[in-house]
Amino acid sequence: MKSKADKKDLTRRLAEIVGDDAVLTDEQELVVYECDAYTLQKNLPTAVVLPKSAREVAAIVRLCADLDLPIIPRGAGTSLSGAVLAVDGGVMIALTRMNRVLNVDPRNRRALVEAGCVNAWITRDAEKHGLFYAPDPSSQPACTIGGNIATNSGGPHTLKNGVTTNHVLGYEMVLPDGTVEWLGVEPNGGEEVGGYDLRGAGIGSEGMFGVVTRALVRLSKTPPAFKTFLGVFASVEQASRAVSDIIAAGIVPAALEMMDQLITQALEEAYRFGFPLDAGAVLIVELDGLANGVEQQARQVDEICRQNKASEVRLARDDAERAALWKCRKRAFGAIGRLSPNYVTQDGVVPRGKLPEIMRFIRTVSERHDLRIPNVFHAGDGNIHPLILYDERDPAQVKRALQAGDDILGKCIELGGSVTGEHGIGAEKIDFMSRQFTRDDLEAMQQLRRVFDPEKRCNPHKMFPGAKRCAEFTQKKQVAA
Amino acid sequence: MTLKPCTISELQALLTRSRGVDAVSLDAVADLIEHVPGDMTATVQAGMRLADFQARLAKVGQWLPVDPPEPETVTIGSLLADNLSGPRRFGCGTIRDWLIGLAVVLPDGTLIRNGGRVVKNVAGFDLCRLFVGARDTLGIIVEATFKLLPLPEADACLAKPCDSLGQAEELLEKIWTSELQPSVLDLHRIDGGPLTLVIGFAGPSADVEAQSEVATGLRFAGGASLDYDARFRRTTPHFPSVAPADLASTLRTLGDESFVARAGNGVIYHPSAEPPKLPSPELQKRVKEMFDPEGVISG
Numbered sequence: 001m002k003s004k005a006d007k008k009d010l011t012r013r014l015a016e017i018v019g020d021d022a023v024l025t026d027e028q029e030l031v032v033y034e035c036d037a038y039t040l041q042k043n044l045p046t047a048v049v050l051p052k053s054a055r056e057v058a059a060i061v062r063l064c065a066d067l068d069l070p071i072i073p074r075g076a077g078t079s080l081s082g083a084v085l086a087v088d089g090g091v092m093i094a095l096t097r098m099n100r101v102l103n104v105d106p107r108n109r110r111a112l113v114e115a116g117c118v119n120a121w122i123t124r125d126a127e128k129h130g131l132f133y134a135p136d137p138s139s140q141p142a143c144t145i146g147g148n149i150a151t152n153s154g155g156p157h158t159l160k161n162g163v164t165t166n167h168v169l170g171y172e173m174v175l176p177d178g179t180v181e182w183l184g185v186e187p188n189g190g191e192e193v194g195g196y197d198l199r200g201a202g203i204g205s206e207g208m209f210g211v212v213t214r215a216l217v218r219l220s221k222t223p224p225a226f227k228t229f230l231g232v233f234a235s236v237e238q239a240s241r242a243v244s245d246i247i248a249a250g251i252v253p254a255a256l257e258m259m260d261q262l263i264t265q266a267l268e269e270a271y272r273f274g275f276p277l278d279a280g281a282v283l284i285v286e287l288d289g290l291a292n293g294v295e296q297q298a299r300q301v302d303e304i305c306r307q308n309k310a311s312e313v314r315l316a317r318d319d320a321e322r323a324a325l326w327k328c329r330k331r332a333f334g335a336i337g338r339l340s341p342n343y344v345t346q347d348g349v350v351p352r353g354k355l356p357e358i359m360r361f362i363r364t365v366s367e368r369h370d371l372r373i374p375n376v377f378h379a380g381d382g383n384i385h386p387l388i389l390y391d392e393r394d395p396a397q398v399k400r401a402l403q404a405g406d407d408i409l410g411k412c413i414e415l416g417g418s419v420t421g422e423h424g425i426g427a428e429k430i431d432f433m434s435r436q437f438t439r440d441d442l443e444a445m446q447q448l449r450r451v452f453d454p455e456k457r458c459n460p461h462k463m464f465p466g467a468k469r470c471a472e473f474t475q476k477k478q479v480a481a
Numbered sequence: 482m483t484l485k486p487c488t489i490s491e492l493q494a495l496l497t498r499s500r501g502v503d504a505v506s507l508d509a510v511a512d513l514i515e516h517v518p519g520d521m522t523a524t525v526q527a528g529m530r531l532a533d534f535q536a537r538l539a540k541v542g543q544w545l546p547v548d549p550p551e552p553e554t555v556t557i558g559s560l561l562a563d564n565l566s567g568p569r570r571f572g573c574g575t576i577r578d579w580l581i582g583l584a585v586v587l588p589d590g591t592l593i594r595n596g597g598r599v600v601k602n603v604a605g606f607d608l609c610r611l612f613v614g615a616r617d618t619l620g621i622i623v624e625a626t627f628k629l630l631p632l633p634e635a636d637a638c639l640a641k642p643c644d645s646l647g648q649a650e651e652l653l654e655k656i657w658t659s660e661l662q663p664s665v666l667d668l669h670r671i672d673g674g675p676l677t678l679v680i681g682f683a684g685p686s687a688d689v690e691a692q693s694e695v696a697t698g699l700r701f702a703g704g705a706s707l708d709y710d711a712r713f714r715r716t717t718p719h720f721p722s723v724a725p726a727d728l729a730s731t732l733r734t735l736g737d738e739s740f741v742a743r744a745g746n747g748v749i750y751h752p753s754a755e756p757p758k759l760p761s762p763e764l765q766k767r768v769k770e771m772f773d774p775e776g777v778i779s780g
Contacts (some may be wrong), residue, residue, distance in 0.1 A: 150526055194759045198764055342509060418602040421601035444591075445605050
């Protein structure tokens, strides 16, 4: 989209498909869509369209194919890696008006939903049948199922329940040439699907294979019993030893989350849950399942925490207290606003046994760059979330924050892990791909991409080294340098 | 043509000068590379037999939660390439759910890796899922990393002969809406034998005992075996599936034919089953052309 006249023409043709009220092209309106929850890079899309049906999506995609314009699928914009950034302009297809739960089928334990359906709404509609949708990213009150499919989202309960790819049976996708395909299990169909697993291949493809319009998800039976513990430890090392011992005892908790002192203090100030302010680390252990087994494992967990010198092991009294605890945990990032004007978070992964080592490393990074780095993480999965605090008004701090993130992710690779467990590569972590994978590994991924999008027009300039960057980011980098 | 390389690099070399390969034997590439009990992960070469792998894991009380027939002959490679599963599929899912990393030799001889050795990883596209069930037509799986589980403290199977499909259907409904969390839920009728519903439980012994008691109340008898699965499935190359709610009505159309059904999943094994239809044929074709443009591997 180079000229104004082109833009006028584009606006008109998009409006013919979706109506005037569903096309945004004014700069003031577009600003909302200049970035997602990763704010270090920003750029305006050429236009944003808000379709109401898969038919409209297909028509938009075909128009963009004719005009050779990039398309950028977008859910709620909660991505933390710049996955929905319009790096080089293009038409952003926002699925937020396609947000219905179309059908909850308790007999088959499935739900059919539109791509813009908010994650938490599925469980809201399913729980009266004693069912729930398992993947529970912290952004679940806002993030959409389409976005979850794009990033193969996880959440605190993935340790036992798995991630999005384990729970999305099938989905409808508009390919970049405008054709519509249903990948995986069809609504009312059986779970054995012939041929290659295109469904699985597309989950986690970060919106680069096409626009998901509907999804068929698996619902799980709500466990009849829960026990949620809060273990208070003097140090992250002690809490980590408790984690190892729980796993070694053959227990797979539903969740195993750790928070360090800086985070618990910020959370306490923000939400007044009753976290101890002097604890080096707080461990949340949630067990779920049938009543007898949960009772049996609860005794073991309690004992293991005490053996590892927990100063306190507190059991959530009831569902309300358990809900309050999870609300705090899932709003941890939000509480950081009290500590610092800006933060950048990483979500690297290390083998679970290397957690104490990566935590020690993060402490040295924090000291070396003179930046505070609180930690809240999925200890059971080895998935860390260091929050690097900085002030964007100070260019030197911005530079140090970026370097600190770089150091930490480099260490994750060195320890045999991954640079991202949940957030995705997006625009943010492109440079790490060639550090984690060989050129051949990356070429194989590109081959798969060409199957779906030979012209590389769908959510371009993401994931792979050599991609274009936003002008603004370059400027910022220069400032930082 | 069958290739029998002694090493992964020999396989790479063989593929670069072959056409029409229809099988690769990796009997010589069968080492356990790494098992980290504390991480509940293990990396193993594709030629290792599943039973041998499970035996190694069992030494520290862990297992890979799949139970296809004949684990003594099934290799890790065929487990993945053919996406094999058994009766515990209802409780444990399929091998796709447990795979976290792969090494594959592509048809042009290139060795690639995808995923990794950590249980949570979204860096890059997910080729792991694509290669599971691809029957080695896109490349030869040479090594895999899995998430593992602790071996259940207890495991019990119970069976109940049913007078009719209607009775079996009624019982299934009862189980489905109860608090029971079976790991196995099968229905079978083999060679004129009785129609039999099989239920299995696994986990903490207190749970297995309590649930077995409930099942006994529904007139299930304990001490049942799952051997029928391996015996019967030798004769059933294909298996259709339906939404679980449509199981009984589908079974009625089989008349007197023998079958083993994963009642909880809606998967039915029976001798006259046709191969499933191929969805998205254009995309499927493109995948094969993209990964094997020269047709090095048949199929």
